[in-house]
Amino acid sequence: MFRKIAAVTAAGMLALGLASCGSSGSDPSAAAPSAASSSAAGAQGGTIAVITVDLANSYWQAETDTAKTEIEKAGYEATVNAHGADPDKQNQLIDTAISNKVKAIILDPAGADESVAAVQKATDAGIPVFLVNAEIAKQGVAKAQIISNNAQGATIGAEAWVKSMDGKGKYVELFGNPTDNNAQVRSDGYAAVISAYPDLKKAGQETANWDRVQGKEKMEGLLAAHPDLNGVIAGNDEMALGAIEALTDAKKIDKVKVLGFDGNADAVAAVKAGTMVATVLQPIVQGTTNAVAQAVEYLKTGKTGVADEKQSIDCVLITKDNADKYKGPFVLDK
Structure with missing residues (x-):
C-alpha cells in the first residue's frame, strides 16, 4: 500500500493533508533533501536521463521541465527524451542511457507490466531508476515509484461531477491508455462514486489514449449514438x-457536464x-521534484532518504471556487 505524502512546495502548491495507508511516519517529501542543496552530489557531475511519455503534452512537459531544472540545480546535466507510450522505444532509450553511462534515470514508464524488464536492465547495469507519475508491476527493481493518488483524485472529481449532475442523467466515459495503471484506477474511482446514484446511467465508453484529438473523435461518435446524453467523465484533461x-x-456544450483530470492550464x-465542471490537479511538479531529490540523495549516500519505494501524493480538486488560485x-x- 502506498504511503501518502503531504505535498507542500516552496513554489506554492496547495498544502495537502498527510495521510498514511496502514503505516505511520514522517513526511517523505520533507525527508528527501532538496536537489539544490546536494552540493556533494553536484560535485560529482555526470548526466541524469529523463525519459517521459509525450513532450507535446503540457502535463509531461511540466514533468520534464521540473526534472531538468532540479537536476541542473544539483550540478548534473540532464538529457530529455520521450517514448510515446511505446515499450520498444522505451527500451531503446534505456539502452542509450546505459551506453552513455548516465548516473541515474528519471522515468515515466510506458506501461506497468511492459516496463519491468527495461527498469531491471538499467538496474542490472548499475544505474538507479526513479519512477514518477506511473508505477510498474514489480517492487524492488526501481529505487522509488512516486505517483499521484489517483483513487483519491478520482473520488473527489466524481463527487463534484455527480453534484453538478444532480445525481441523475445519461453519461459516457473517455478512458485513457489501457497499458497505464492510472487509466483503470481513475475509471474505478469514478465508478465507485457514481454507483451510489442509480439514476446516473452510463451509455457508453471509448478509449482515447490520453489524447485531445482522439477525445474529440470518440466524443463525436458517442454523441451520434447518444444525442441525449448530459454528462462526460474523462480520464484526463486532454480527452x-x-x-x-x-x-x-x-x-450541446451548455447541456453536458464534463469532468477532467490533471489540472492543466x-x-x-x-x-x-x-465548460468543464472540474479538473483534478495532479501534483506532478511535487512528485518530480521528490524523484530528483531522491535520485541525488541516492547518488550521494546510496539511500533515497525515504522509507518506502512506493509513494503517493494526494490530488487537489479545481472548481470555479478556487480556479483563480491556479499558478x-x-x-x-495556498
Missing part, C-alpha cells in the same frame, strides 16, 4: 478538452469558462 470541442461544435481555463503549471496557490 475532456477534446470532448468539449466536439460538444461545442454540436452546440487549458482545463483550468475551461473550468473558469464553465501553473500544475500548481495551486
Whole structure:
C-alpha cells in the first residue's frame, strides 16, 4: 500500500493533508533533501536521463521541465527524451542511457507490466531508476515509484461531477491508455462514486489514449449514438478538452457536464469558462521534484532518504471556487 505524502512546495502548491495507508511516519517529501542543496552530489557531475511519455503534452512537459531544472540545480546535466507510450522505444532509450553511462534515470514508464524488464536492465547495469507519475508491476527493481493518488483524485472529481449532475442523467466515459495503471484506477474511482446514484446511467465508453484529438473523435461518435446524453467523465484533461470541442461544435456544450483530470492550464481555463465542471490537479511538479531529490540523495549516500519505494501524493480538486488560485503549471496557490 502506498504511503501518502503531504505535498507542500516552496513554489506554492496547495498544502495537502498527510495521510498514511496502514503505516505511520514522517513526511517523505520533507525527508528527501532538496536537489539544490546536494552540493556533494553536484560535485560529482555526470548526466541524469529523463525519459517521459509525450513532450507535446503540457502535463509531461511540466514533468520534464521540473526534472531538468532540479537536476541542473544539483550540478548534473540532464538529457530529455520521450517514448510515446511505446515499450520498444522505451527500451531503446534505456539502452542509450546505459551506453552513455548516465548516473541515474528519471522515468515515466510506458506501461506497468511492459516496463519491468527495461527498469531491471538499467538496474542490472548499475544505474538507479526513479519512477514518477506511473508505477510498474514489480517492487524492488526501481529505487522509488512516486505517483499521484489517483483513487483519491478520482473520488473527489466524481463527487463534484455527480453534484453538478444532480445525481441523475445519461453519461459516457473517455478512458485513457489501457497499458497505464492510472487509466483503470481513475475509471474505478469514478465508478465507485457514481454507483451510489442509480439514476446516473452510463451509455457508453471509448478509449482515447490520453489524447485531445482522439477525445474529440470518440466524443463525436458517442454523441451520434447518444444525442441525449448530459454528462462526460474523462480520464484526463486532454480527452475532456477534446470532448468539449466536439460538444461545442454540436452546440450541446451548455447541456453536458464534463469532468477532467490533471489540472492543466487549458482545463483550468475551461473550468473558469464553465465548460468543464472540474479538473483534478495532479501534483506532478511535487512528485518530480521528490524523484530528483531522491535520485541525488541516492547518488550521494546510496539511500533515497525515504522509507518506502512506493509513494503517493494526494490530488487537489479545481472548481470555479478556487480556479483563480491556479499558478501553473500544475500548481495551486495556498
